Amino acid sequence: MRYALTVNVAEWPLDFASLWWEALRPHGMVVELASALRPDAHAGGPLTFRLAIMPGAFPGAERLGDRPWLAGFDASFERLDPVDHDRLTAECPVRVRGVYRRSPCEAHFMTDHRHTIADIRLQCFAAAALAAAGDGVMHDSTSGDYVLGAEAFRHAALQCNRYQVRVCLPVARYHRVMIKNPQAYARQSEEEDRAALRDMTAEDSIAIGEALLTSDLMRLAQFPDDDHPCSLAIALGLRTTAAEGRSVRDDGDE
Numbered sequence: 533m534r535y536a537l538t539v540n541v542a543e544w545p546l547d548f549a550s551l552w553w554e555a556l557r558p559h560g561m562v563v564e565l566a567s568a569l570r571p572d573a574h575a576g577g578p579l580t581f582r583l584a585i586m587p588g589a590f591p592g593a594e595r596l597g598d599r600p601w602l603a604g605f606d607a608s609f610e611r612l613d614p615v616d617h618d619r620l621t622a623e624c625p626v627r628v629r630g631v632y633r634r635s636p637c638e639a640h641f642m643t644d645h646r647h648t649i650a651d652i653r654l655q656c657f658a659a660a661a662l663a664a665a666g667d668g669v670m671h672d673s674t675s676g677d678y679v680l681g682a683e684a685f686r687h688a689a690l691q692c693n694r695y696q697v698r699v700c701l702p703v704a705r706y707h708r709v710m711i712k713n714p715q716a717y718a719r720q721s722e723e724e725d726r727a728a729l730r731d732m733t734a735e736d737s738i739a740i741g742e743a744l745l746t747s748d749l750m751r752l753a754q755f756p757d758d759d760h761p762c763s764l765a766i767a768l769g770l771r772t773t774a775a776e777g778r779s780v781r782d783d784g785d786e
Contacts, residue, residue: 585598605642
């Protein structure tokens with residue numbers, strides 16, 4: 533799986549590190565770029581950050597901890613030549629054509645199966661911050677969406693929540709804690725889940741519901757009666773009572 537975002541702006545920010553530090557903090561991420569970034573000298577490769585997640589920043593943030601660690605994504609930067617820029621402007625949707633026409637600077641932000649949910653959030657919000665600061669446009673190649681300016685932050689939050697439900701890769705850090713009481717651990721996990729649900733906004737709830745209903749749970753967790761809602765409930769750990777005394781033939785008659 534590869535997740536790619538493309539951002540087009542008129543000019544590059546003077547200081548990427550300051551831009552991302554200021555723009556991501558309101559969204560619960562304290563970031564420090566590991567090294568100075570010069571777009572003209574960064575043709576492609578990883579960008580590494582020192583990242584700390586603020587407690588309560590988003591559903592499940594507490595599970596990532598509040599201590600900083602290294603995170604990042606792949607990125608490339610280029611100024612499109614006139615031919616490529618004209619082609620991109622002609623092929624994009626009409627509603628964003630004016631923004632593309634004045635935005636020859638193009639940045640690509642990418643993650644794949646090796647990256648964690650923390651990397652994905654960092655990628656999405658870093659791209660959104662660039663689009664917002666440069667009054668540009670962000671293109672999500674996975675969803676096909678084109679998002680203008682500050683609207684990119686809302687799109688970033690929505691996509692991150694969906695990804696967290698569908699994939700939820702483990703964060704690349706581990707607590708050195710010996711679990712000696714499974715019952716206490718189960719209660720603690722349930723309390724954390726309930727707290728995360730209580731803190732969710734209506735938008736987060738809708739995003740997670742959509743992700744669940746379109747996830748592989750509906751396809752993989754199948755039972756003899758091919759009851760998809762029942763399968764989803766069982767996969768989510770809900771108590772269900774299967775109908776008994778029924779059989780279905782190939783022709784559909786009971």
